[in-house]
Amino acid sequence: MNTLASPRIAFIGGGNMAQALMTGLQQRAFPMQQITVIDPDTGKHAQLQSALGVRTSQALSAEVLDAEIIVLAVKPQQLKLVAESLAPYLQSQLIISVAAGIRTSDLSRWLNDYKTLIRTMPNTPAQIQAGVTGVFALPGVSEVQRQLTDHVLQAVGDVVWLTEETQLDAVTAISGSGPAYVFLLIEALTDAGVALGLDKSQALQLSIATFKGASLLAAASSTPVATLREQVTSKGGTTEQGLLSLNQHHIHAIMQHAAQQAANRAKTLGDELGGQ
Numbered sequence: 001m002n003t004l005a006s007p008r009i010a011f012i013g014g015g016n017m018a019q020a021l022m023t024g025l026q027q028r029a030f031p032m033q034q035i036t037v038i039d040p041d042t043g044k045h046a047q048l049q050s051a052l053g054v055r056t057s058q059a060l061s062a063e064v065l066d067a068e069i070i071v072l073a074v075k076p077q078q079l080k081l082v083a084e085s086l087a088p089y090l091q092s093q094l095i096i097s098v099a100a101g102i103r104t105s106d107l108s109r110w111l112n113d114y115k116t117l118i119r120t121m122p123n124t125p126a127q128i129q130a131g132v133t134g135v136f137a138l139p140g141v142s143e144v145q146r147q148l149t150d151h152v153l154q155a156v157g158d159v160v161w162l163t164e165e166t167q168l169d170a171v172t173a174i175s176g177s178g179p180a181y182v183f184l185l186i187e188a189l190t191d192a193g194v195a196l197g198l199d200k201s202q203a204l205q206l207s208i209a210t211f212k213g214a215s216l217l218a219a220a221s222s223t224p225v226a227t228l229r230e231q232v233t234s235k236g237g238t239t240e241q242g243l244l245s246l247n248q249h250h251i252h253a254i255m256q257h258a259a260q261q262a263a264n265r266a267k268t269l270g271d272e273l274g275g276q
């Protein structure tokens, strides 16, 4: 089997983000029997096996960790313990962490100074191949391993390689957490539609279609986003009034503050958990 096309992957942690990545890979016809999920919660195993066609294991072992890639997909608070139990099994596997905040220097130390390490920040739209992942690699990662990572992550969306690890906290605040901001805005626009007399289902359909259409247009068009906004805003029309209200309520400051708070939390997670 071609290793670049279908590496063996071990996911440690089979929760939301791991499932989003695996669902995205499944949709791209990735050979799912190449994937093993290690998660102590055996209640999840049957569903992971039947829905995704992956193998499952309750615990780490040399057999399940005999893989080209090991993805660390546990919560940041669980990572130190997991990394320390993983360290004795490491030979040449590429470690990819998706954990928010945790720096490669700390993770590497917990892994007994292992340097074949990539830190990423994906997002859940990966499950429909519409994800975006920020990636930072340590110098110890080979060119072939970088290509392998790029290949796997490209299968579930866009990939942005970073030269500074600190940029990952910003990526976390923008695109890692970002889908939740967008879902909240969809909920808010839907509620506004209901307040104006629409059925909930109609308001939801209109809101989702609007976010989808505007995002697709912004992605497909070479026209600047600000110009696309102006093209909706007829002089003396309706949009002008809606935008006026959003600006009077400081929409830019609201988004900036939200992203800053998320980035601060990523840094705090790194400081507090990394110091262990």
Ligand SMILES: NC(=O)C1=CN([C@@H]2O[C@H](COP(=O)(O)OP(=O)(O)OC[C@H]3O[C@@H](n4cnc5c(N)ncnc54)[C@H](OP(=O)(O)O)[C@@H]3O)[C@@H](O)[C@H]2O)C=CC1
Pocket: 012, 013, 014, 015, 016, 017, 018, 038, 039, 040, 041, 073, 074, 075, 076, 078, 082, 098, 099, 100, 121, 122, 123, 124, 176, 177
């Ligand atoms: N959700 C998201 O949108 C994103 C999440 N991330 C990152 O992904 C990571 C996982 O987040 P998320 O998927 O949301 O969290 P979840 O809690 O959904 O998933 C974590 C999984 O790991 C399991 N787990 C706990 N301890 C161990 C262990 N010792 N060995 C193996 N598995 C274990 C948990 O089981 P149990 O529930 O029983 O504890 C759970 O199934 C985090 O570090 C987060 O920062 C990154 C980008 C986006």
Ligand SMILES: O=C(O)[C@@H]1CCC=N1
Pocket: 100, 172, 176, 177
């Ligand atoms: O909320 C979190 O901490 C994770 C990281 C980015 C998205 N979810």
